[in-house]
Amino acid sequence: MLPLSISLLVLVTSNTFSQIALNEKKIDNVYLTPVINNTGFAKPDTKTSKVIPFNENVRVQRSFILNFGDTSENNWCKVRDCYLNQFHSNGLRTIALFSKNGKLIYTIRYGSEKNLSPDLRKRVKSQYYDYSITTVTELMEDNRDIWVVNLESPTELIVVRLDGDDMEEVQRLQKTSN
DSSP: OHHHHHHHHHHHHHTSSOSSSOOOEEETTEEEOOEEOTTSOEEOOTTTOEEOOGGGOHHHHHHHHHHHOOOSOOEEEEETTEEEEEEEETTEEEEEEEOTTSOEEEEEEEEOGGGSOHHHHHHHHHHOTTSEEEEEEEEEETTEEEEEEEEEOSSEEEEEEEETTEEEEEEEEEOOOO
């Protein structure tokens, strides 16, 4: 599962400074090149994935309801033998990937500073006190809860990853003046 974790971290950090505009993603050797629709969700690339009705796989449907509750908002697509759904959960844009047997592989949630726990916020702000937290992304996979925090100052953009007790600066970019 380590390569999947690395792929997911790359997926999350590639989405660093633009929460809506997604880059090309690779899942199990299948490329997804989403196009944003008017709901802010990505439409799957029909060359490599297939939009499907929610009830195509009963195991996946049950697992989705057990994990996220019943929602009328479903944007399902099939990627190889996995099922990907984009929806809102507790007001947050969420992506969930399920195996064909209904096992939840990972969940990605996009939010803001208010979605960080007070402890995580304190850890980040203690080191980056002169920066504003612009967006946060939570990746849950294999009982791991990884947070990617985007920070901004007048001169810099920084990406920090929180994984358990570890905090790592992933990227630092200087802003250019116009």
